[in-house]
């Protein structure tokens with residue numbers, strides 16, 4: 001239990017089916033007694049935990065009825081915060097919700113800070129820090145896969161992995177300390193070879209987690225994607241086909257889609273933040289070169305490039321130049337207008353420029369080729385940094401211990417660099433005392449991820465990014 005009792009509106013403000021006022025802390029029961037009149041008369045003392053009760057919220061000063069509500073009672077420690085929690089499920093309008101909150105505050109509790117409920121869940125030991133952060137990941141997830149990654153983090157998948165590595169570090173520490181304590185003794189289990197093998201295993205485990213951080217970041221934040229290509233090849237049509245609604249104006253005149261449209265779409269479970277480069281092209285007779293340079297600039301800033309060609313037209317010099325600049329970056333070459341009988345695009349010439357990059361034949365007009373594009377984008381995302389595919393390509397299987405947060409990645413990198421120091425220390429046969437310093441530092445860095453070794457300042461920073469009521 002952490003001090004006082006707090007309250008806040010837990011649902012989004014505005015009109016909805018219901019709006020919830022949430023209360024947590026030692027006085028939660030007292031709040032019910034002061035502001036809730038149950039329809040069927042029973043007192044809160046006789047309520048079983050985790051039950052719902054119909055009744056009215058009334059103002060504690062004069063008893064006037066504010067709203068008819070359902071009151072949910074969840075006794076600690078088996079509640080979200082581990083404290084006594086009550087929720088008033090009001091009618092979902094800003095006034096009933098606001099007036100209910102006012103009544104609750106009037107009953108003597110304090111307005112919660114942003115993220116304070118989740119913080120109490122963390123302090124109460126109900127969630128570790130990575131799990132608490134997963135709540136925000138769930139709320140802000142943009143696609144099915146992003147949600148899957150956040151939910152598995154909430155379930156503790158990542159935390160278990162981190163704890164496992166920390167335990168392995170502790171085991172090595174114990175061995176080193178045995179060497180320090182009994183320097184004269186021959187400890188057959190603790191050879192330098194064995195130690196380096198264990199340390200190498202720890203290093204690799206951290207590396208495996210880091211390898212997945214790119215994928216995690218994409219699922220969380222979306223991939224900044226540029227649809228590039230010469231005017232009139234069908235970029236806007238592709239965008240529209242992807243958006244499935246007409247957001248860009250498609251015309252027969254080259255370069256008439258003017259505005260750079262940034263849209264957010266989901267394709268194959270992957271969130272893409274689309275920038276339509278059709279929009280950066282000026283109309284008619286502006287020098288072609290400006291367009292090419294601008295396009296390249298955009299392409300360089302993007303995480304993913306979808307380069308569109310018109311299959312009924314030849315490859316131009318601009319195309320060659322832009323395609324060459326794609327090199328190793330994640331990109332897909334799309335040959336559009338493949339529904340047309342005329343095929344002027346020379347595939348051999350294209351191959352010579354793009355090497356073994358995948359080509360997808362498609363028709364934005366008729367809407368085919370998009371599924372293959374989705375599969376290919378998933379392939380590009382579900383890859384570790386060495387380019388190996390991660391196991392889950394199946395869209396229904398998105399539960400992965402991915403690193404979705406920059407904070408976690410940074411802590412892993414720090415832990416790994418300490419482990420690297422331990423490795424070089426072992427090679428130089430440094431005294432065990434030196435090695436333990438770095439091992440402990442690595443153990444602590446990993447502890448920051450799950451919140452075992454973090455200061456108040458970091459907690460403040462994390463929980464203040466939550467919304468009020470969470």
Ligand code: GDP
Nearest residue numbers: 231232233234235236237251278337363364365
């Ligand atoms: P952008 O300038 O690259 O954005 O090209 P648009 O999307 O505006 O398309 C230019 C023209 O090509 C329009 O008349 C489209 O209807 C046509 N178009 C786009 N995609 C296809 C396709 O897959 N097949 C055919 N036959 N026409 C297409």
